[in-house]
Amino acid sequence: MPQFTHLHVASAFSAHHGTARPETLVEAAADAGAGAAAITDRDGIYGAVRHIRACLQAGLAPIVGANLRVKEDDQFSEITVLAHGHNHGAGWAALVRLISSAHSSRRRAGHTAHGTAHRRAWLRRGSPGVFLAQEQGPAGTVLLGPDSDVGQAVLAGRTSRARDLLTQWQQQLPGAVALEIVCHHTKPGSRASLAHAAGMLRLASEAEAPAVLTNAVRYLQPDDAVTADVLDAAAHLLPLGDFQPQPNAQAWLKPAEMMHQLAFTVAEYAGLPRHAAVDLLSTTERLADRCRLDPQTDIGWRRPKVPELEIIGVEDEPSYVLRQRCEQAVAERYPQAGAAQLERIHHRLEEELRTIAHFGFDTYFLAVAETVGLIRGMNVRVQARGSGAGSLVNYLLRISNVDPLEHDLLFERFLGSSRSTLPDIDVDIESAQRHRVYEAIFERYGHHRVTLLSMQNTYxxxxxxxxxxxxxxxxxxxxxxxxxxxxxxxxxxxxxxxxxxxxxxxxxxxxxxxxxxxxxxxxxxxxxxLPRHISMHPCGVILGDSDLLSVTPTQPSGIGLPMSQFDKDDIDDMGLLKLDVLGVRMQSSLAYAVEEIARVNGEAAAVEGGLPVDAPYVSADGRVDLDALPHDDEPTFEMIRTTHTLGCFQIESPGQRELLGKLQPDRYEDLIADISLFRPGPMKGNMVTPYISRKHGYERIDYLHPRFREFLQDSYGVVIYHEHVLRILHETMGVSLAEADELRRRMEQDVDQIEHSFRTRTAQQFDDDGARIFTDEDIDRIWETLRGFGSFGFCKAHGAAFALPTYQSAWLKTHYPVEFLAGLLEHDPGMYPRRLMVSEARRMGISLLPLDVNVSTEHYRVERISAQEKGIRLSLRDVRGLSEAEMSRIVEHQPYESVTDFYQRARLSRPVMLRLATLGAFDSLFPAEAEAAARGSIISYVRQLTASDRRPAAAQPDPQQPLLFSDAELLDASVPDPTQAERTAAELDGLSTEVGEHVVETYRPLLEELGVTPAADLLQLRSNAEVLVAGIRVATQTPPMRSGRRTVFISLEDGTGCADTAFFEEAQQQAGPLLFGTQLMVVRGRTRRTGERGVSIQAEEAWDLKQMWNEWERALKRRDAAGSASALQWSP
Amino acid sequence: MTADAAVQQETATVWTTPQGAPARLLWAGRRFTVIAKPIAWMDRISWWESSLRVPAGSAAAVVERPMWQVQARAVEDGEILIFDLAASDGAQWPITAIYD
Known part of the structure; x- marks a missing residue:
């Protein structure tokens, strides 16, 4: 079998160019009997880690390079750079740094063309030499193909220029430049035609330069050329036919035989002897050999590259430092602990530290603690998420605020005994502070040790x-x-x-x-x-050692900070440490509410919140410490049980509210269970019903075995959590908790595979008297439960970590509803549009204070209306079309005396002025008693004021100068006021939310005629009552269902609350295109009681409310016309 | 096919070598002999203008078609022309371009 190594292969990670995934290409190369496989994506090595992984699996040597553009005198050409291997990473590092330099941020300036066809990265012509030419010999080879400056000169017939250019390349990089011969059999005389390839080969022969054959591959097989055409269109943002398409379908991974044949064809056409073709092929293989990478020595495959100790402030043995810090923290975290509990704590700590030391992760934990401490020091809310909450070490280091002992969380679920890569510790921070936090991390560790993670967005x-x-x-x-x-x-x-x-x-x-x-x-x-573009990962930050920028290429991210070209699937193999620092809007809302509580209430905060005046978690000046709240606040649970939980973290969705209605939580563990049960696994595993039945005493609580009683307390004996399974296996089989976690993972794959060992080992457990602990019946019963549990459970540590902000937000909604709602409006954290939160405020009787140019700011601020009442002032921020700069000007110049004064000093555009007038933002500038000062007159006045000739130009009238007439005197009282419907429409248009009246009110007459039930009244209906509801869609969900069938849940909001409708198969058929496309809907269905406080509607039929309205109005007009006609007949 | 289209899509009658390369052709009533080694090349097709299906895995032939560029001398007057011919099953081959 002939050998051929393709050295120029673009994978699908050349976005909008390649069509095949690296794994597929490697598999094809292996099938073709190649010994090595190369990947050379455009502008980067986005697919390189996947490529290397696939090569290792297939037993091939990986080759990595990149196709890069070169800019010279405003002319672009292309080169392909291949890293040399087996040089202790010199080739890899040089390639990586060369790529990063091509993406340097100054490249962005001046580019206006859209579409990925206009590549942003480029090199200076001298750069490859700077990075690749090294004392120990060149670290990489530059391929000069048909699109290189040399190739372009050959195509243009400028042979001597081609030769000069080639010489220049050879001088900057002696011994590491090769001509790349590509023949795609394009039209004679064009790029990559036979003649072009032959011209290149002739040049190589005359200049005695090495030449290699490639096929400039961009797809696996000819069929993929259609896909490539579509990608080209996407890259150009133009339809096919409107741009120069690829010339034909030849750029595929051709088999070795064809490539050999091609070599001979080109040589023959070039008029060169046969051995020129043989040379071409053997040079290609020689270069391939030179570029084979050794993943271990060249890349440090899977070898952790964590920050140096001194940089994280550790001056001693890290395991010693970690132990010291943890031990010191015990007294802080558990000030009340008695001797027995202290012993438990220290025992647990010992075990965790032993495991951490065993893996050598001490430094990792210290680095995470350092980073979290850095964030906390910035006064930003930070909280660990995920299984990391199961670690006492994390709790002691203040990485997590969830006490694993309080909730019986297991370290082994987080860090078992078989893990070899770094565990994930994810932290949530305030979304609004995310960029600031990232900047601080870069500053703290140095820009050469930190980069953001990227992610590949796929079609x-x-x-x-x-x-x-x-x-x-x-x-x-x-x-x-x-x-x-x-x-x-x-x-x-x-x-x-x-x-x-x-x-x-x-x-x-x-x-x-x-x-x-x-x-x-x-x-x-x-x-x-297929990957379509790369962007910054929402939360990943890579922390490395001082060599990080030789490991990963970086490019500017959307926020200016550099991001790695690797994504989350790459970093484990690259040995890079990833911190997940996720910006969570709810954390911002919580922080905002806390600020507002202190600002508005000051020292009266505790009393305002209905709390004891000496509440230890409220400071004297009114600051609430959310992380110190007691977890048994009955008013909070009472609020949760009403299911009016819109805006509360994790428990605001229709499905969750339905579950809360049934579950009626009255303790913190219920909240953890509620969040955990509302997951695909527990839903499919039918854990919800037994939990509820047992909680409410409809069913006897059964702990399976007396020995399980203690650890199944938290769920009334229902096996819900991974932690439960670990403990059961630990008790029955006598395995360690770490082994139990291994078994649990295997059960997720195939539950029956552990049955035998479970039965035999459990039967061999004896008590002190030598009697069996578990009878055969016990074993049958326990196995049945475990089997049923299968892969359906949920990690309790996840649930407990989620429950914390859930509880905190519910607590705020209960005790400080106005401040909390302000926080929600300010940061918009939930799944619903902001307009639903406005509606919720209305429902709760919270005053929404209108937009007012003298009071409104960039923020939703709480205002005291009277001694008893607080309200929320609408923010300027959501006025459509108002720019950041305009908003700042408005706030900067407040207060204003008149509209004219405002117009002159805030200098807004006419449309925005009119919009503000329509929204009533000027109303307060007119004396309330002024007869003419109605909204209609104001709008009309602003329209005149802003007519083009009155526009304030550069020379502004002196604001000190008194105006001849006051605005109020100029109002025209004859202009009619907008109707309520017009106001609502204006609000929806101008603010994307209606303030005064709900949008559905516009359709009230029709809804009355139809007999539509308001959402708030649904609870009073008996079950299975036929009902019509109407409203605006606020949520669409297709959650996991036990049956596996798709159910579409649509929540309609009508100003009185939410009607949650469920569309099963038949109703979906009926609704057809309305299912996902319509905003305002009318739904007919039957009520379904879902618990004490819960009701939902099983939909039968749906209509588009707007369409219905139009038809109804037409029908009315016809009726009127018919009516008046008949009246005429009756007249004498 | 309309008369216009027929004019635009001129054809030649082509005689090939045993290997399938054009050797002689008849175009517009003139006889030509190929005088240099013909060059095989692949031209692309604007498949999106058709109403073909292009499901993944079975559209390999949709994008391109084999072509020959030949240099030929008119038997009668010795004029030398270059033809781009679309390789076809029968003897009638579409001509996509003629250069002198």
Whole structure:
């Protein structure tokens, strides 16, 4: 079998260019009998780690390079750079740094062209030499292909210039420049044609320069060329036919035989002897050999690269330092602990420290603690999330605020005995402080040790359909219509779901009648899951040692800080430490509410919140310490039980509110259970019903075995948590908790595989008297439960970590509703649109104070209206079209005496002025008693004021000078006021939320005629009552269901509350395209009681409210017309 | 096919070598002999203008078609022209370009 190594291969990680995943390409190379495989993506090594991993699995030597653009005298050309291997990482480091230099941030300036076809990264012509030429010999080879400056000169027939350019390259990088011969059999005379390739080979021969053969691969097989065409269209943001497409379908991973044949064809056409072809092929293989990387010595594959000790402030043996810090913290964290508990704490601490030391993770924990301490020192809320909450060490180091002993959380679930890569410790911080925190981390560890993680955004069905539609040049409206009906499926299943999903019914019939749409479906499927662009990961920060920038290339992220070209799947293999620092809006809302409580209430805060005046968690000046709240506040649980939990973390969704209604939590453990039960696993495992039945005493509590009683207390004996399973296996089989976690993981794969060992080992457990602890019946019963549990459980540490902000937000909503709602409006943390929170404030009787140019600011501020009442002042921030600069000007110049004064000093555009007038932001500038000062007159006045000739120009009138007439005197009282419906429409338009009246009110007459039930009244209906509800869609969910069938939950909000409707299969059929596309809906269905406080509606039929309204109005007009006609007949 | 289209899509009658390369052709009533080694190349097709299906895995032939560029001398008057011919099953091959 002939050998050939493809040295120029773009994978799908060359976004909008390559079509094949690295794994697929490597597999193909292995099948073809290659000994090595290369990846050379555009502008980076985004796919390199996957490539190396695949090579290691297939037993191939990995080769890594990148295709880069070179800029010289404003002309662009391309080179491909390959890293040399087996040089202790010199090649890798040089490639990495060269790539980073191509992305340096100054490259961004001046670029205006959109679309990935306009690549941003470029090198100076001298850069490759600077990075690659080293004392020990060149660290990499530059390939000069058809798109290089040399290749361009050859194509243009400028042979001597080509030769000069080649000489220059050879001088900057002696011994490491090769001509890259590419023949794609394009039209004679064009790029990569036979003649072009032959010209290049002739040049190599004359200049005695080495030449290699490649196929400049961008897809696996010819069929993929169609996909590449669509990607090119997406890259150009133009339909196919509107730009120069690829010349043909030759850029595929051709087999060795074909490549050998190609070598001979080119040599023959070049008029060179046969041995020129043989040389070409052998040079190619020699270069491949030179570029084979050794993952261990070249990349430090899987070898941890953590910050140096001194940089994290550790001057002693890290395990010693870690122990000391933990021991010191015991007294702080457990001030009340008695001797027995202290012993428990120290025992647990010993075990955790032993495991951590065993893996050598001491430094890692210290680094995380250092970082979290840094964040806390910035006065930013920070809280660990995930299984890390199960660690006492994390609690002591203040990485986590969840006490693992209080909730019986297990360290072994977090860090078992078989883990070899660094565990994930994820922390949540205030979203609004995220950039500041990132900057601080960069400053703290140094820019050469830190970079952000990136992520690859891949095509999902909706985006794929849009780009396929663009490529085909379909009407944007048609593409929109199709895209909007697409709801959560893989693009590759498009044709399959087309026939089964009711919401796609109309699309399906379109497709049948239009061949172009058939094509759209095919193309959409082709794009499935291809990377489309790289962006900053929402929370990942990479911490490395001082060599980090030789390990990963970086490029500017959206926020200016550099991000790695590697994503989360790459970093374990690269041995990089990742911190998940996630900005969570709820944390910002919590922090904001706490600020507002102190600001507005001051020392009266405790009394205002209905708390004891000496509450230890409220400071004298009114600061609430949310992390110190007692976990048994009955008013908070009472509020939760009403299910009016909109705005509360994790428990505001319709499904959650339904569950809360049934579960009626009255203790903190219930809250953890509630959050844990509302997960796919526990839902499928049917853990909800027994939990509720037992809690409410409908069912006897059964602990399976007396020995389990203690640790199953928290769930009334229902096995819900991974921690439960660990303890059961530990008790029954006599294995360690760490081993138990291994077994649990195996159970998730295949539960039956452990049955035998479970039964035999459990039967061999004897008590002190030599009697069996577990009878055969016990074993049967326990096994049945474990088996049923299967993979359905949830990690309690996750649940407990989530429960903390849940509880904190519910507590704030109970005790400080106005301040909490202000926090919600300010940071918009939840799943619902802000307008629902406005509606919730209205429901709670909280005054929303109108927009007022003299009082409103960038923030939603709490204002004291009277001694008894506080309200929330609307912020300028959500006024549509108001820029950041305009907002600052408004606030800076407050207060204003008149509209004219405002117009002159705040200097806003006319549309924004009019919008503010429409929203009533000027109302307070007119004396309330002024007869003419109605909204309509003000709007009309502002319209005149801002007419073009009155625009304040550069020379502004002196604001000190008294105005001839006051604004109020100039008002025209004859202008009619807008109706309430017009005001609502204006608010929706100007603020994206209505303030005065709910949007549904506009349709009130129709709703009355239909007999629609307000959401608030649903609770009074008996179960299974037929009912009509109407409202604006605030949530759409397709949560995991026990049956596995899709149910669509749509929540409609009507100003009195939320009606939660469930569409099962038949109703989905009926609703069709309305399911995901319609905002205002009317739904007919039957009520379903879901517990004491819960009711939902099983939908039967749905209509579009707007459409219904239009038809109704038309019908009314017809009726009126008919009525008046008949009246005429009656007249004499 | 309309008359216009027929004019635009001129064809030649082509006689090939046993290997399939054009050797002689008849175009516009003139006879030509190929005088240099023909160059095989691949041209692309604007597949999106068709109404074909392009499902993944079975559209390999949709994007390109084999072409020959030949240099040929007119038997009658010795004029030398370059033709781009689209390789076809029968003897009638579409001509996509002619250069002198």
């Amino acid at each position: 999902r069905a909706r985006g794929a359909a849009r780009d396929a539609g663009l490529a085909l040049g379909l009407e944007p409206e048609q593409v929109d219509r199709i895209a909007e009906s697409i709801w959560r499926f893989n693009a590759s299943e498009f044709r399959q779901v087309l026939s089964s999903r009711p919401e796609l019914r109309e699309v399906a019939s379109l497709v049948e009648n239009e061949p172009q749409l058939e094509m759209l479906v095919d193309l959409t499927e082709r794009l499935d899951r």
